[in-house]
Amino acid sequence: MKLAELGEFGLIDRIKANVAASPSVLLGIGDDAAALSPTPGQVTLITSDMLLEGVHFDLSFCDPRTLGRKSLSVNLSDVAAMGARPRHFLLGVALPKEIPLEFMDGFMAGMLEQAQRYGATLVGGDTCASKGGLAISVTALGEQRPELVLKRSGAKPGDLICVTGTVGDAAAGLKQLFAGVREGFLVSRQLDPTPRVEAGVALAEAGVVTAMIDVSDGVLQDLGHICEMSGVGARLELARLPLSDAYRAGCGDDLFALALSGGEDYELLFCIPAGKEAEVAALCAKVDLPVSVIGEITAGTGMKLTAPDGSSYTPPRRGFDHFGAD
Ligand code: ADP
Ligand code: MG
Numbered sequence: 001m002k003l004a005e006l007g008e009f010g011l012i013d014r015i016k017a018n019v020a021a022s023p024s025v026l027l028g029i030g031d032d033a034a035a036l037s038p039t040p041g042q043v044t045l046i047t048s049d050m051l052l053e054g055v056h057f058d059l060s061f062c063d064p065r066t067l068g069r070k071s072l073s074v075n076l077s078d079v080a081a082m083g084a085r086p087r088h089f090l091l092g093v094a095l096p097k098e099i100p101l102e103f104m105d106g107f108m109a110g111m112l113e114q115a116q117r118y119g120a121t122l123v124g125g126d127t128c129a130s131k132g133g134l135a136i137s138v139t140a141l142g143e144q145r146p147e148l149v150l151k152r153s154g155a156k157p158g159d160l161i162c163v164t165g166t167v168g169d170a171a172a173g174l175k176q177l178f179a180g181v182r183e184g185f186l187v188s189r190q191l192d193p194t195p196r197v198e199a200g201v202a203l204a205e206a207g208v209v210t211a212m213i214d215v216s217d218g219v220l221q222d223l224g225h226i227c228e229m230s231g232v233g234a235r236l237e238l239a240r241l242p243l244s245d246a247y248r249a250g251c252g253d254d255l256f257a258l259a260l261s262g263g264e265d266y267e268l269l270f271c272i273p274a275g276k277e278a279e280v281a282a283l284c285a286k287v288d289l290p291v292s293v294i295g296e297i298t299a300g301t302g303m304k305l306t307a308p309d310g311s312s313y314t315p316p317r318r319g320f321d322h323f324g325a326d
Contacts (some may be wrong), residue, residue: 003101008127011104015091015122018112022121024087032242034123036088042143046085047078053133061177062191064103067136068110069192074216075140076118076195077266081214083204084142086120086197092137095128118197149202150270155211157229159271159297163205164196164282164289166244167219171262172251185246191264198287200268208281212270218261220303220315222269227303230271236260236295239308254316260305261317271297 002010016029027035049231051057051071072089079086096106115122120140139312173190180185196214203209211230212223213222219241219292225236238256270278277293284291298304305313 001062001101003095003099003104004097006101012127013045014105015108016274018108019122020116022088025121025123028123028213030143031210034088034090036141039087039143041145043146043149045084045142045144045149046139047075047142048137048139049075049078051136051138053135058177059134061182064106065110066192067159068107068112069114071107071136072114072120072140073195075138076114076120076197076265077193077214077216077271079140079142080195080197080200081150081212081268082142082144082199083209083212084144084146085201086118086140088118088123088141089115091122091125091138092127092135093125094128095137096132096134100132102193105161114243118185118195126202127266135269136286137211147157148207150200150204150209150212152211152213152226152229153231155226155232155271156273157232158274158298159210160274160277160293161223161234161236161269161271161295161297162277162291162293163215163219163242163267163269164199164284164291165265165267166242166247166290167215167265167267168247168251168259168262169244170264171218171258172247174229174262174264175252175258176250184256185244186250195266196268196289199284199289202287203268203270203280205274206279208272208276208280208283209311210271210273212268215263215265215269216269217263219269220260221263226269226271226301227297227301229299231301233298233300233302234295235298235304235306237306238313240292240294242292242294243292256307256313257278257316260315
């Protein structure tokens with residue numbers, strides 16, 4: 001069957017048929033708006049991210065299922081970065097008319113499997129035809145107790161700067177994709193990132209984090225946001241950056257460039273008071289995620305980067321900016 005035969009409402013019904021019921025959803029897909037019942041004592045965190053063909057993804061690089069997973073993952077990562085638990089989401093899609101129905105089926109299968117994994121229910125959205133490329137917009141809603149919500153502001157001089165997992169993999173994976181590589185660890189980190197939901201919630205609930213962000217635009221750019229919002233500076237020790245073996249092998253001449261400025265790792269970057277590192281390591285170990293201390297928050301402004309030999313390091317570029325120079 002073709003998308004044209006199914007039509008807009010047939011497609012919406014097809015999507016709806018695969019969405020599991022949830023007790024918090026009083027009204028889901030099918031009415032003018034969804035009705036959700038909030039968990040008592042919790043606030044709603046809401047976030048939105050667009051993925052545009054040719055800007056955020058290339059259909060020749062990835063299969064529809066993986067794209068469906070990633071489209072949700074990048075939003076769940078923002079919910080996690082607030083220390084919140086994902087609950088619901090909306091999906092807007094603009095589809096080129098010629099896109100095969102199997103593409104949408106695969107895309108939805110990926111998105112809904114990721115949704116189920118992280119406890120989020122699809123409650124609505126919008127569907128229209130695109131005269132350009134494929135466009136995807138996801139709005140995710142999460143919940144947390146208000147006093148536990150983690151913001152970008154709140155970092156204090158003397159705090160330790162931590163990051164989960166490894167950094168630079170997704171950017172190195174993108175480089176490989178452009179070179180024709182289609183599989184392997186780095187490529188999968190680019191195409192199918194893991195939102196650090198369990199770690200984000202555990203860190204919030206432990207009450208040890210002073211500021212948090214997810215690494216979507218690169219460590220420097222995202223740490224820069226924490227510094228700006230917190231009114232502080234930072235000192236990073238590059239020898240402490242967590243780099244995977246695959247990254248070391250595939251990053252090119254400058255070992256630190258992509259790890260500092262490459263985006264899309266979707267790791268959590270956060271600050272904790274000095275002395276809390278063992279507690280935080282234990283907490284992340286419980287959710288099977290390594291965590292590294294990579295530097296320290298300083299008074300004043302500005303970022304100082306120290307290379308392994310003690311010299312100061314200047315990165316070739318800071319990070320991703322949609323309107324910045326290429
Ligand atoms: P309206 O015309 O009132 O905006 P629509 O016809 O666009 O409503 O949508 C009908 C129902 O289907 C709504 O509940 C909407 O949230 C849902 N919906 C539309 N597109 C999607 C989608 N891509 N994913 C999930 N739900 C969708
Ligand atoms: Mg309506």
